[in-house]
Amino acid sequence: MRTLGAVAGVALGLFVLLDSFETIVLPRRVTRRLRLTVAFYRLTWKPYRWLARRVRCPKRREGFIAYYGPCSLLLLFALWAVGLCLAFALMLFANPAGVGGPGKTVSFNDLLYFSGSTFFTLGLGDLRPTTTLTRFLVVAEAGLGFAFLAMVMGYLPVLYQAFSARESDISLLDSRAGSPPVTVYLIIREAGRGWDHLLAEYELWCARLLESHLSYPVLALFRSQHDNQSWLATITTILDATAFTIVGLERASEQQAELTFAIARHAVIDLANTLKTPPRAFPHDRLPAQDLLKLRQILVELGMQIKGDSEMAGELTRLRKMYEPYVHALSTYLLMPVGRWLPDHEKAANWLGSRWEHSQTPFAIHHHRLPDDDT
Numbered sequence: 001m002r003t004l005g006a007v008a009g010v011a012l013g014l015f016v017l018l019d020s021f022e023t024i025v026l027p028r029r030v031t032r033r034l035r036l037t038v039a040f041y042r043l044t045w046k047p048y049r050w051l052a053r054r055v056r057c058p059k060r061r062e063g064f065i066a067y068y069g070p071c072s073l074l075l076l077f078a079l080w081a082v083g084l085c086l087a088f089a090l091m092l093f094a095n096p097a098g099v100g101g102p103g104k105t106v107s108f109n110d111l112l113y114f115s116g117s118t119f120f121t122l123g124l125g126d127l128r129p130t131t132t133l134t135r136f137l138v139v140a141e142a143g144l145g146f147a148f149l150a151m152v153m154g155y156l157p158v159l160y161q162a163f164s165a166r167e168s169d170i171s172l173l174d175s176r177a178g179s180p181p182v183t184v185y186l187i188i189r190e191a192g193r194g195w196d197h198l199l200a201e202y203e204l205w206c207a208r209l210l211e212s213h214l215s216y217p218v219l220a221l222f223r224s225q226h227d228n229q230s231w232l233a234t235i236t237t238i239l240d241a242t243a244f245t246i247v248g249l250e251r252a253s254e255q256q257a258e259l260t261f262a263i264a265r266h267a268v269i270d271l272a273n274t275l276k277t278p279p280r281a282f283p284h285d286r287l288p289a290q291d292l293l294k295l296r297q298i299l300v301e302l303g304m305q306i307k308g309d310s311e312m313a314g315e316l317t318r319l320r321k322m323y324e325p326y327v328h329a330l331s332t333y334l335l336m337p338v339g340r341w342l343p344d345h346e347k348a349a350n351w352l353g354s355r356w357e358h359s360q361t362p363f364a365i366h367h368h369r370l371p372d373d374d375t
Helices: 001-023 037-051 058-066 068-092 108-119 132-172 183-193 196-215 217-221 231-248 254-274 289-301 308-319 322-336
Strands: none
Touching: 001 037, 001 068, 001 132, 001 196, 037 058, 037 068, 037 108, 058 068, 068 108, 068 132, 132 183, 132 196, 132 217, 132 231, 183 289, 196 217, 196 254, 217 254, 217 289, 217 322, 231 254, 231 308, 231 322, 254 322, 289 308, 308 322
16 A cells, blocks of 8 residues: 555656646647646636626626636646645655654654645754655655746746736737727728738737747736736737738738738637637627628728728638637637627727726727718
């Protein structure tokens, strides 16, 4: 029994160390199914999401969900630490007489306590190793505990640096497309005057998002600073705008739009694969025929040159089918709303108001307003 306990301890220790290495150090996606981190997030996110759905107020719901990402990360660190302490306690269980001295009865709880104090380098001295094997295990666990804490302290700044880099470009979209972002606002503000530079910036943003969120998938669960913004709504708006630019706008930045569309779609698909969210179609059409007609009418009235509608609608539908099922799967799994093609009502952008000044000024750039339905 003691030999089996030692073998189980070695196996558990290697399992935890491999999982923490793959999560923190290894800079690539791991496809192996049997992982402690994957099981942890599957067992905790589903019930947490179920509770979040019961919160009716959207603002309170977002605030409730915002705690999950950072708290789950801390709980994961604690789970790794407990697993390693348990693993070394099982190894020590093979020779309990090697702890505390001859003639002293040591229980498994004492070994677990001794392992924990060694891992966190407390060195209380009430229990001590007395054999060569236990001394080796104590030194190994103390060194491992020190390295583990150093790795965790180095991991958090990297994680939050990637989060900060993601959020800066999300905030930049507020003055261009509103919050939550609306595709027609972005096209009105940028596409009419040529937007190669902006599309190139968001191509780079999508590439950074792809790299950071594949290396650290927990970042996908981190919410933005404002309740009406998210990385998913931003990338969906970029996909919508570039898709329409490719098939609908004359003399626009079609080549750069294709490049940005490609990397944005790549990011959405790879993140859906990483989070194990199979594609699923939206229950409703995000851009029905009447909305597409209205969108074209708005852009024509603002002086933009729109391609003929004989094949444009079909090509736009084909491009939308390349990313919308993945976007909807991520939106459902993460409880993140996506952007819209047209606004459902006039809403101020975040930069137009504050907690002391609740501005009702509709979001409009260069005094462009959307025409009414009967215009």
